[in-house]
Amino acid sequence: MEVDRISMLPDEVLYHILSFLPTQIAASTSVLSKRWKPLWLSVPALFFDDRSYLLNDKPYLYFTKFIYATILTRDVPIRTFRLQCEDSHFNFSVSELNIWVNAAIKRGLENLYIRLPRNQLSWSSCIFSCKTLVVLELVGLEDLDVISFAHLPSLKTLHLIDVAFIERQDLVSFADLPSLKTLDVKDAHFPGRQYLVDLLAGCPNLEYMHLWVIYYDVGCIPCYKNFKSLSKLVRADIHAIGFDIFVESPEFDKYLDDIPLFPNLTHAELMLGFDMSWDLVLAILKHCPMLQNVVLDMQTHYAYYKEPVWISPCCVPECLSSQLRTCDIINSEVKESELHFAKYIMQNSRVLRTMTIWTRGLSELNVDKIELLKELFLCPRSSTICELSFI
Template sequence: MTMAIKRKRNSELNEAKTDRISDLPDCILSHILSFLPTKVAISTSVLSKRWKPLPLSLTTIDLDDTSFCFRDQPQFSFVTFVYRIFLLRPLDVPVKTFRLKCETSYGHDVDAWIRGAIQRKAERLDITVPATVSGLGLWSVVFNCEWLVELRLMSVFEMIRGISSPVNLPSLKILRLEGVRFSDYKCFFNVLAGCTNLQHLVLKDLAFFYANHNSESYLSFMMNLEKLKIFHYPHPIPTFNNLVHMELNILNYNWDLITKMLQNSPKLESLVILKGTPCLNTTCVFHIKDLNSETLLKVKSGWDRGLESKGRKWKKNV
């Protein structure tokens, strides 16, 4: 082997050993780490001194208590971990996204964590918890966060109550409420009325302690929506001038309702109709060009022949 070949090979080996990732700017490294669960991202701080301060500047905090090994003390390791994240992180370092998923109830600790995220200007909140003991204090903060762009609350079975003052969410574009319990319809309406620029709305499995609702349509607050998913809706249908995508999930088809939705959605481009349970769905997907009553009759005829009983997915381009 000639000296030139040896030098070339040694050069290639040295180049292969070079840590190119660590040479990247902090902003790029932090962006890469933001795609990892926060527990994993923080573990990179042991790699070298270069990586040690990076977790403190993460723009996404993604927490899941199932990633912790619960033994004799099922809560303390996770609770301590979350509080350390907020205590070590300066208030002037913003959090873009705060995602919290828990299988264990942490009571008022959840309130404190959400407040900590909002104090750090979180634009996206994604909260999945089995129960909270939240009262007026927390919700008055969440529902008056002027910079919040996306809010997802799932499985929050403790009642959201006491929202009698105006809700102010002028920047909110995406709202998903699933398994959320409200004290009454007025409280629920106040939330929707404060989302003046909402574009994407998902409502599923909501519960109301006092069923004192009237015939007022909560979708009347949402007429500028661009995307909508409906799982059950007994009220009159308003006109959606900006709606381009709609999903209907219903147990028994009401073709008059579907026709009315189409008539009141002049810019609709795609329609998804789901029938049945989550484990056995029949799906009809339409790309809207000229959907008329004759087409709906054909679709109804197709289901009447028993397509849904076979659990088949049926797609149709119109």
């Protein structure tokens, strides 16, 4: 007779195993034996996924009733609450969602994940003032209270994907996220540029920042006086067509000087889209003295967009003199200005190891562009170990 070794494991180990399962499946283990019957009731993580009901053609009401029964009858801590809905016709309300989340908050909630079909629910919640929350992921929600009003003293990781925030005239925009290390914002809509600036200003210990396609209502150019530095930031990925915090204006140079300092940033990936200008790229390099790796994505729509003009700068950013190791230009169309920038990097980067040009197809380049690449290949290099590659 085989020994049931799994059932012999300590309760804490079994709780951990069950925490990875949707709660409905975890509950089904109660029929295995008397040993298993009470275990799922003490698992500190709840995971509600409507797909198990949809696949079995069960009424959606059964799904919401199960959530109520599980949360409201539980007297143990709830460290993780995960709600994932695939059905765009889910029939629970904002008030019901708030009941569930608030019940979890009262039981010491640390990790909250809510993923809904896009634009299906407007949500206003007290979650942005939860003192115990460590990880927050919101996907597909709209009409949220603006995150720049948040007071989340323990939050370390924040993911905002396919979300839209509403303006709050009754509150002063001031984010307080002192413990935040990772910020991931994708396909998000803010009511104004300043709200995004205020959000970043409230993250003094941010280490990783990923901003991808951010939209906001038209408004004045943001003021950076709220903060001058993200001193802990190590990596920044900004892939954001429409991320026009820096705009063309008669005082454009002034706003370039107001870019915050990133004294410890070592890795940056930039796709500036329609805001692309070499002045902006050089200003970013100037404000990143420890930058070691830079990736510049040239993905734009040149049919509607004028190629940025290259003007040789009069000074060399500090990172080029002593730090920059790798430089990648991807989605290159082998424009003249792109190659001028590559020359400038190779001629001034003393410790550069690799310069890589990622084209959209070497075989499709015409004779003139091939000549430009040959000219770049013959360009003198400040670093004796620099390797130039075309891919």
